[in-house]
Amino acid sequence: MALNSKMFIILALICAMANLSMAGDPDILTDFIEPPNFQGPIDGNFFTFTGMRSLVGAPFPTTFKVTKASMAEFPALNGQSVSYAVLQFPNGTVNPPHTHPRASELLFVLSGSLEVGFVDTTNKLFTQTLLQGDVFVFPKGLVHFQFNNDAKNPVVALSAFGSASAGTVSVPATVFNTTIDDQILALSFKTDVATIQKIKAGFSS
Structure with a gap:
């Protein structure tokens, strides 16, 4: 029996919602993706990332630092739906509120x-104090942060992402370090233009 138009529309909407719920890196039809114009053989070196070696034995940074192994730094990740980042927090430093629009994040201290x-x-806030060996998940696309409030000791954490290119949208930088009109920001934050300009000045110094 042929489907009537209403039933067809309902089924189409259900299929569309199902596809949205599974959205992420697209599946690939090959074992891996060779980058265009790649020079050299595809061997073990192609699947090896040595960018973290610079962290071994290096002095601890004086400001918050992220060292990434995403598709941009490690092309073999293209199509693999995974990436890593090493986060180094000197005492009293913060990874400001931000989102990863294309991936959830699994953080290991x-x-x-x-x-x-x-x-x-x-708008419900979920917080936790993580100790060495703890793991915490940040759901995909939600605003989140990390803060080392220890006055003496640094923190090192490893983040795994469910995307080869998770993307990062910094809330403070996106709001105050772009060209959004000062009047719009003042109205949005229920303050005045002078205050907005003072905050913006902090990002340019």
């Missing part, structure tokens, strides 16, 4: 203690 949290779509 290698050393130290870290305050973390995220805000869901109902």
Whole structure:
């Protein structure tokens, strides 16, 4: 029996919602993707990333630092739906509120203690104090942060992402370090233009 138009529309909407719920890196039809114009053989070297070696034995940074192994740095990740980042937090430093629009994040504390949290779509804040060996998940696309509030000890954490290119949208930088009109920001934050300009000045110094 032929489907009537209403039933067809309903089925189409259900299929569309199902596809959205599974959205992420697209599946690939080959074992791996060779980058265009790649020079050299595809061997073990292609599947090896040595960019983290610079962290071994190096002095600890004086400001918060992220060292990434994403598709941009490690082309073999294209199509594999995974990436890593090493996060180094000197005492008293923060990874400001941000989102990863294309991936959830699984954070593992290698050393130290870290305050973390995220805000869901109902504006509920979920926080936790993570100790060495703890793992915390930040759901995909939600605003989240990490903070080392220890006055003496640094923190090292490893983040795994469910995308080869998770993307990062920094809330403070996106709002105050772009060309959004000062009047719009002042109205949005229920303050005045002078205050907005003072905040913006902090990002340019």
